[in-house]
Amino acid sequence: AGGKRMRPLLTVASARLCGYESDDDRHIKLATCVEFIHSATLLHDDVVDVSALRRGKPSANSVWGDKASVLVGDFLFTRSFELMVDVGSLDILGVLSRASSTIAEGEVLQLVSQRDTSTPEATYLEVIKAKTAKLFAAAAEVGAMIASRNGPERVALESFGMNLGIAFQLVDDALDYVGRQADLGKTVGDDFREGKITLPVILAFLRGGAVDREFWKRTIERLDQRDGDLEHAQALMERHHSVADTLERAxxxxxxxxxxxxxxxxxxxxxxxxxxxDFAIDRAH
Structure with missing residues (x-):
């Protein structure tokens, strides 16, 4: 079930934008690296989240089990580092290896704040910058680096990737409550059922009264969920404009x-x- 391949496309497009016209395939190897890192994190994510679907099809862990998924994820990580070494740039190796460690840090931070309705928006942003946006940023940055543009172009493309990645994740988190399952490739409300703290939840919690906050504590913190709770959560988000404001931030x-x-x-x-x-944001419409 192939994804959108946005991250490797960023690498190739950034390299070409910076004038990379070499006959070798180093930019392709870097793009492959980026996609391997991304795929590895998805395999591990689905194990951690006990997800049954990925991109509309049964997840690897639901078909082959957790052990195989973790091991294949590890293989993809190590294969990506082999490709980085093939490219032959210590600076690029540094950028992508730091991105990999930052993603892991983001996973841990998300785990620490899991089901905590008092999580501030700043912590949520820290999580999505680490988990999602950092790899977007690195994907675009190494495109400039392989083209030997280590000045303003490199800085600009890193900033482009970081902001695109944040917007992309904000839209993802909004769509979990207002999207269509056929388009999402996962079940609507998965984040709610897993007790994930995302911006729509944070805003709805902060803007609600005592009764609303008790609802979020029961459903998100204690995972005591009943029939109709998802619909009630969606109604609260509508009332407090928390999904609309998440999309505005995107x-x-x-x-x-x-x-x-x-x-x-x-x-x-x-x-x-x-x-x-445009694609990252227009998915919400």
Whole structure:
């Protein structure tokens, strides 16, 4: 069940945007690295979250079990580092290895704040920057690096990837409550059922009264969920505009991603990267 391949596309497009025209395939190896890292984290995520679906199909752990999923995830991580070494740049190896460790730190931070309705928005943002946005940022940054653009272009593309990644995850978290299952590739309300603390929950909790807050504590903190609770959660989010405001924040980060590309001339490659921002946000409509 192939995904959208957004991260490796960022690497290839960023390299080309920076004028990479070498006959070798180092940019392809880097793009593959990025996708292997991403796939490894998905395999491990589904084990941690006990997810039954991934991209609309049975998850690897539900078909082959947790042990096989963890081991294959480990294999993809190690294979990605082999490819990084093949590229032959210690600087690039540093960027991608730091991204890998940051993703793991984000997973742990999410675990620590799991089912805690008092989690502040700043902690949530820290989690999604680490878990999701850091790999987007690294994917775009190494594209500039392989093209030997280590000045403003590298900084701009890292910023582009980071802001795009934040916007992408914010939309994902909003869609868990308002999306269509056929489009999501997972069951609507999965985050709710797992007690995940996402921005729609944080905002609805903060804006609600005592009765609303007790509902969130029962369903999210204690995971005492009953028939109709998901629908009630969606109604509270509608009342307090928490999904709408999550999407508004996504548009804000999307605008910053677009601004980061301002120093590049208008070309079809730049247009493609700008379209990636539109795609990330327009999934909500």
């Amino acid at each position: 548009r804000h980060y999307g605008a910053m991603a677009r601004d980061a590309l301002g120093l590049f001339p208008d070309t079809p490659l730049k247009a493609a990267l700008l379209e990636a921002v």
